[in-house]
Amino acid sequence: QKEVEQNSGPLSVPEGAIASLNCTYSDRGSQSFFWYRQYSGKSPELIMSIYSNGDKEDGRFTAQLNKASQYVSLLIRDSQPSDSATYLCAVTHSGYALNFGKGTSLLVTP
């Protein structure tokens, strides 16, 4: 069974702080890595994709990938209450379906 593990949380951070979300995966052959945001009752929304080791920045979001450690993370800078949601980590081989973690609930408090 190919596992994607996330801490379920909730992770609580004050407004303006950095939120750090972590994800580990078991399949060493994984090639594509994604972070999705899901608000309650809504479908997932793609935030970031990352394919190679290192950091990738997009606005307030930074994805970090370390394939040797089988670890991918998402940093959210200047967290806002509107960032409060569940963040899903997804991993896949090229061409295959996404394998999702159970998600981390983030709460940004004003």
Added chain:
Amino acid sequence: GAVVSQHPSWVICKSGTSVKIECRSLDFQATTMFWYRQFPKQSLMLMATSNEGSKATYEQGVEKDKFLINHASLTLSTLTVTSAHPEDSSFYICSARDPQGRVDEQFFGPGTRLTVL
């Protein structure tokens, strides 16, 4: 990003009836679409992978005769829940892969909330 629509957004039906859910890619042609199910406070569970013009590939434990998937065109896939029962009540979400987009990126439809009475 690419846009995927679903219809209906919610449906309530009686036990024993069949329900059809449509998933459309609006601004791209999707050779591959995916159907997921999500129960409250749980993650997305892949039900099946749908390829245009061929039979869907179902995940282990998903009854193909109960969850009928048709991907007759490059922009439309349908999921029919046959003889629905209360335990089928869930949030059904489709996604599509844009072959012109980044590798493996999937774009999700808004989901269909099914309630079976």
